[in-house]
Amino acid sequence: xxxxxxxxxxxxxxxxxxxxxxxxxxxxxxQCYIDSTGGPGLFSLGHGHPEVTAxxxxxxxxxxxxxxxxxxxxxxxxxxxxxxxxxxxxHFGGVFYSSSGSEANEHALKxxxxxxxxxxxxxxxxxxxxxxxWHGATLGVLDVGHHPWRRSLYEDxxxxxxxxxxxxLYRPPEGVAPEDLARHYADELDAEIGRVGAAHVAAFIFxxxxxxxxGILPPPAGYAQAMRAVCDEHGVxxxxxxxxxxxxRSGKWxxxxxxxxxxxxxxxxxxxxxxxxxxxxxxxxxxxRETIDGAYGNLEAARTYSGHTAACAAGRAVLGIIERDGxxxxxxxxxxxxxxxxxxxxxxxxxxxxxxxxGLMWGIELVKDRDTKEPFEPALQVWKRYRDAALENGxxxxxxxxxIDGERGDYALLTxxxxxxxxxxxxxxxxxxxxxxxxxxxxxxxA
Ligand SMILES: Cc1ncc(COP(=O)(O)O)c(C=O)c1O
Numbered sequence: 422x423x424x425x426x427x428x429x430x431x432x433x434x435x436x437x438x439x440x441x442x443x444x445x446x447x448x449x450x451x452q453c454y455i456d457s458t459g460g461p462g463l464f465s466l467g468h469g470h471p472e473v474t475a476x477x478x479x480x481x482x483x484x485x486x487x488x489x490x491x492x493x494x495x496x497x498x499x500x501x502x503x504x505x506x507x508x509x510x511x512h513f514g515g516v517f518y519s520s521s522g523s524e525a526n527e528h529a530l531k532x533x534x535x536x537x538x539x540x541x542x543x544x545x546x547x548x549x550x551x552x553x554x555w556h557g558a559t560l561g562v563l564d565v566g567h568h569p570w571r572r573s574l575y576e577d578x579x580x581x582x583x584x585x586x587x588x589x590l591y592r593p594p595e596g597v598a599p600e601d602l603a604r605h606y607a608d609e610l611d612a613e614i615g616r617v618g619a620a621h622v623a624a625f626i627f628x629x630x631x632x633x634x635x636g637i638l639p640p641p642a643g644y645a646q647a648m649r650a651v652c653d654e655h656g657v658x659x660x661x662x663x664x665x666x667x668x669x670r671s672g673k674w675x676x677x678x679x680x681x682x683x684x685x686x687x688x689x690x691x692x693x694x695x696x697x698x699x700x701x702x703x704x705x706x707x708x709x710r711e712t713i714d715g716a717y718g719n720l721e722a723a724r725t726y727s728g729h730t731a732a733c734a735a736g737r738a739v740l741g742i743i744e745r746d747g748x749x750x751x752x753x754x755x756x757x758x759x760x761x762x763x764x765x766x767x768x769x770x771x772x773x774x775x776x777x778x779x780g781l782m783w784g785i786e787l788v789k790d791r792d793t794k795e796p797f798e799p800a801l802q803v804w805k806r807y808r809d810a811a812l813e814n815g816x817x818x819x820x821x822x823x824x825i826d827g828e829r830g831d832y833a834l835l836t837x838x839x840x841x842x843x844x845x846x847x848x849x850x851x852x853x854x855x856x857x858x859x860x861x862x863x864x865x866x867x868a
Pocket of ligand 1: 461520521522523524526555556557558628632633662663664665666690
């Protein structure tokens, strides 16, 4: 028995990895796996990038960690400059670091509360999130997120936050024309703010492009602008959780740039340090920062590991490489290529209902019947069959089985490193197609 409490979804033994390079992870059995998702959408530069490992080693030799309550360092100052410049220095004005996406989102919620306190509106304490969203595992963000089975054990501790629908282009609300979708979802948010009481709502938190929980959910055109207008009308802050979709993954540095929308607070993580060190950031607009500073002098957010120096060295190196090598633009171009390749390879498969996404974040929804969009029965666990088939085909994958209503809806996710070559993208598409066909075949045989 292993004493390590891993996160193997069904308790099945995991293959043991020994080393990794670029998009490839090597197992002790001699097997080589291509990583189609960069772990959980994490690796922006792939494994073993020599410049990043050198930057981290160098920082460890100089000073691993500097306590952020006692002094600053070049590393943390330069990283903050890079983050704010890339996000938009005309709007953003402060960065607070922590070590995970969950913590960054906790700080985003607390920053929103502190902002309203500073503004003399202490009664604004309620948050509105979206269904089928994931903002992290700690209790505060578990509540604003909406991942039915991850919440299920803790429901008693949750319930202060409420939720509106996540946009679904493949399964839109009945009777709403595509051109009316953005208005429809904005009206829903407006109604929810009215139900809670506008004077009580602190912030709306959402993933600008839904990540793992919904199998990638791009919004309808005009969505972010319409949601921004509703927030503004009611004095509600907008928190953009860009932990999954940010730092270039969508083909823009910030996913909300696609609609030229600026949030009041934004969180980023995964691509920021690309898996080399744990690092996340809560980025405040100038207005939010100045309001908080004006009343309190600082954000109330003490943490031991905030701005961990070696982690920031990884972030500084990763952002430097993304900028120098034009990787955000490369991701945008590769997204067009990948979509075309996926459509050509899988577009006619009768179990492939939808292929959606942008940049290097794509979701493939698997269905029993393409015409009716009927999903597979959950008991068939098509998503697990996909994972097993992928491993057999030498590919690491990410998938899930509950994107429609928390119970049904199998999908496969594709989020390769920004550095993937066209050959590697081709290899991934071929292995995804083979793994989908094998898993569907075996599910149909078992039905
Ligand atoms: C959109 C989003 N927010 C927050 C989180 C939580 O991040 P972490 O697992 O680092 O706490 C994740 C993780 O997958 C995520 O995808």
